[in-house]
Amino acid sequence: MMEAEEESINEGRFANEAMNNGISSFMPDMVFEKMVNDFKTAKNIFGETILKQASGFSPDYLERNIKIPEFRKELKERIRKNLEKMKDDGILDGNYSVSEKGLKLASLVMYTEELDHLIPKGMFGEKIHKKQSHYGENENIKIFKKGDRYRDIALKKSIKTAIRRGHKTLNVEDLKASLRQSRGNLEIIYGLDASGSMKGKKIDVAKKAGIALAYKAVENKDNVGLIVFGEEVKHSIMPCQDFHLILEQITRVKPAKETDLVSAIREAVELFSKSNTTKHFILLTDALQTVGKKEEVVDVASMAKAAGITISIVGIKLDKEGVELAKKITELSDGRLYVVSELEGIDKIILQDYYDIR
Numbered sequence: 001m002m003e004a005e006e007e008s009i010n011e012g013r014f015a016n017e018a019m020n021n022g023i024s025s026f027m028p029d030m031v032f033e034k035m036v037n038d039f040k041t042a043k044n045i046f047g048e049t050i051l052k053q054a055s056g057f058s059p060d061y062l063e064r065n066i067k068i069p070e071f072r073k074e075l076k077e078r079i080r081k082n083l084e085k086m087k088d089d090g091i092l093d094g095n096y097s098v099s100e101k102g103l104k105l106a107s108l109v110m111y112t113e114e115l116d117h118l119i120p121k122g123m124f125g126e127k128i129h130k131k132q133s134h135y136g137e138n139e140n141i142k143i144f145k146k147g148d149r150y151r152d153i154a155l156k157k158s159i160k161t162a163i164r165r166g167h168k169t170l171n172v173e174d175l176k177a178s179l180r181q182s183r184g185n186l187e188i189i190y191g192l193d194a195s196g197s198m199k200g201k202k203i204d205v206a207k208k209a210g211i212a213l214a215y216k217a218v219e220n221k222d223n224v225g226l227i228v229f230g231e232e233v234k235h236s237i238m239p240c241q242d243f244h245l246i247l248e249q250i251t252r253v254k255p256a257k258e259t260d261l262v263s264a265i266r267e268a269v270e271l272f273s274k275s276n277t278t279k280h281f282i283l284l285t286d287a288l289q290t291v292g293k294k295e296e297v298v299d300v301a302s303m304a305k306a307a308g309i310t311i312s313i314v315g316i317k318l319d320k321e322g323v324e325l326a327k328k329i330t331e332l333s334d335g336r337l338y339v340v341s342e343l344e345g346i347d348k349i350i351l352q353d354y355y356d357i358r
Contacts, residue, residue: 011091012109014053015102020203021047022196022254026054026096028080035075039066047200053086054079107251114208115215118347144175149334152177186278186358187239188217189225189271190350191264192253193285194234199255201343202316206284207250209347213282213354214246220358225271226250229264231257238271259287261329265300269307279309280335280357282350286316301329311335312353314346 018026023046031054034042039062043051048059055062056078065071086092091102098106141157154176162174190210198206210226217224223239226246235249261283268281281304304311311333313326318339330337336356338349 008105009109010053011086011089011102012105013049014086015091015098015106016110016204016251017047017049018098019103019106019252019254020201020207021045021050021199022256023050024097026050026083026092028076028083028096031083032076032079035062035079036066036072039063054082056082103248103251107247110208110251111211111215111247114211114347117208118212118351141176141178144172144177148177154178186217186220186222186280187225187272188213188222188280188282188354188357189227189239189268190214191227191229191268191281191283191285192250193230193259193283193287194228194253194255195230195259195285195287196256197259197286202286203253203255205343205346207253209284209350210250211247212347213350214243214250216351216354218243222358227264227267227271228253229260229267230255231260233263233267236267236271239273259285261285262296262300265297265304265311268311269300269304269309272307272309278357279307280312280354281309282312282314282335282353284314284316284346284350287318287322297325298328298332301332305333309333310357312337314338314340314349314353316343316346317341 031046034045035051035055043059043063046054051057051059051062055075057065057075062075066075083092083096086102087094087096090099091105093099141154144153144158157176158170158174161176162170165174167174190213192206192210194203214224214226218241221241223241224243224246225239226235226237226249227233228235228249235252237245237249240246264283265281272279272281301311311329312335313330315322315326315337318326323337323339326337326339329335336353338353340346340349
């Protein structure tokens, strides 16, 4: 029973990695040829999960033995058997592409792994956005930080903190801010960059962060939507309570081509309702505007602000020009900018941004 469960999990991971790496087909002979002709390139194309599941060997073992004729003969047979089995199990279709069953299994595995990752760390607890300060102040006050609105500064609380600390003037570290209350249900849209540069681990982390956000938003009765974009908007879902619809669409994302933030922000403006609710768009990207004019991004950010939409950006290893553009967008729209150099913890950043606007 345990072996069958582990096998299903591995097949789900295989299907997920196929989508993350933009691989359309796994014809056995093609997979074998890529491995033996240029193993390093094959490793880069397929990734370790796919190599191991397709061959039954670890990538290190493959690399050490790939040039041995006897091993190549065994490898070719193993690849054929393993991929045929996944076809028999319904994970791959007749063309050795990921099937609908494979996609469903991939979404289930990805969802389970993300929740298993976050729940033990308390990331789904209310304590993250309602914690008290070090001085025991009530839950409607928080420490003021970069990105918070100046009009939210709680002046009396800030002055009291400065006095308590013996400060003769009000310092930045003394500042407190009032927590803003949602005006009815919150509407939030997750913007997922599916450009070619996001291939592999980046898109995997981005997908799981989106799943975590959707799960928590729906649990809180907030409406959550999705925009998947590359050189254009590929898929979009209006803010809703349908977690499974969001999960299914995230699972199907394949990275390709360039980045167009303009179309993503315009789509967000169209998707949000016209009701008097808090509207927030959070974008995750590793590059800013590789399609069209960069000036257009600032224009659409202003348009979003006029529609009552705040925009936050999580930028993965942005260059100097990208950081400057991201700053303009987030400052114009009263959002926050998170520039990250590591993929670890991006799901927590996405959740924290969500908690901060509630």
